Amino acid sequence: MNFNKLYLKISMLAPKKTVKLISTLMEQGGFTLNPRILIGFTIYLTFFATLTVIFTTQLLSLNPTLQTLLPLATLIAIPGLLYTLIIITADNRARKIEELLPDALDIIAANIKAGMTLENAIWLAARPEFGPLRDEIKKVSADTFGGKPIEDNLQKMSERIRSETTKRAIQLIQEGIRLGGEMSKLLEEVAEDTRNTQMLKKQISTSTITYTLFIIFAATIMAPLLFSISTTYSQLSKNLAGMANTRNTGNLIQNIPFLGNNTTNTINPNDIFNFALESIIITNLLAGFIIGQIKYGKATRGLPYTPILLITSITIFLVAQQTLQILIQNLIK
Incomplete structure (x- = not known):
């Protein structure tokens, strides 16, 4: 039996807003699994787990309060735990990208100073040590070389990362591209501003x-x-x-x-x-x-x-x- 097809059909029970929210969070977390499969699996697991708890409480002859609370807790806990796991993964990925972003911007600026175009400079900045940021840079470069405007590709990149700091840095770069400023200097300033923001966050955390x-x-x-x-x-x-x-x-x-x-x-x-x-x-x-x-x-x-x-x-x-x-x-x- 193909369970993926079953999960896809079950996921049709979920509201469209829920599917959209989970899809966005999974993309921000770097998941490759189809969001509808995960949603269908969650509904399937929650349904049978709740039924199991109901029958178990009846067999054990627990008091009426527990017979009501335990199934209700199961009904809430399973989707809640999976949702929490997705959010934690997305936040951890965003934090790693925030830490690596200034170094990547400095490399892009150095490539531009060396005479490269912005597109090539971004492509060559996709280094293995950048981890999840490397994957995002590769996606931006691939879409750009495929003929899509670089501003749109950067916008999509900011939507795939659950970080306000990264979104703010990308917005500044987009403004620089549109206004035709000196990109190498702009990138260096954005990198320095990002470092200052991270330092400020650490100071606030300490205080x-x-x-x-x-x-x-x-x-x-x-x-x-x-x-x-x-x-x-x-x-x-x-x-x-x-x-x-x-x-x-x-x-x-x-x-x-x-x-x-x-x-x-x-x-x-x-x-x-x-x-x-x-x-x-x-x-x-x-x-x-x-x-x-x-x-x-x-x-x-x-x-x-x-x-x-x-x-x-x-x-x-x-x-x-x-x-x-x-x-x-x-x-x-």
Whole structure:
């Protein structure tokens, strides 16, 4: 069975805007796979994975809340993870091109000074050490020698790279070509301007490291610790309330805040635990985006930090909760 044809048919279910967005991101990430095949595969995988989770939760007779949340989480997680992977790949590729662009512009300027035309100068600048930038230069040169205007080819190149710095540099080069300026001098100035921009970004990243550390500390350490205290306190209150029914501890229970003798209206500790876990996950997701915005000027650049933040914070939360419960049990004994 040809699964690619099946995936292509399934991809027809996706909205045109979604297909266009994924196609653009995959092109910016350097993927050679047909975007519709990936979209169809994602829909196919998500559908059967969600069905599997639904049947599994029914067989295990889990509580109704989990029977609803787990399939919903699967439905969101699989497309979300693939989309995140594409964005991270596109951003990493753009960052590599940004770092290599000034050197490539200097080589093109030197070739022009040596008497070459702009087209030949660009072609000879496609060196192996430039990696993804070399591929883009080759595409521009091939299209140019094929008869297409170089300005249009440069515009397409800027659209294939997910970088505002690169787009700005290409726009300056396009203006120079249209106005007929001295290209070698212009290219050298654009290369220097690009280097200054990169240096400025590094300085901003260094100067904002205090804010980054504070966000990491608050999201991964303080929030889990405080939530662990809340969940432990709620469990302790429930246990003491249960003891009040079998022992003469009415006065003790009465003095505990938010508990009293009426235990029918107290919040279930399991609900507090679920709320704490959900809050930690959301907090660390947002922390990753904020770190990316602060350090790199783009929220999606913080996505690689998110798994590390989530694993660390959830681990601290569970360990702290278990430690507090053991300590309290020893004290009660």
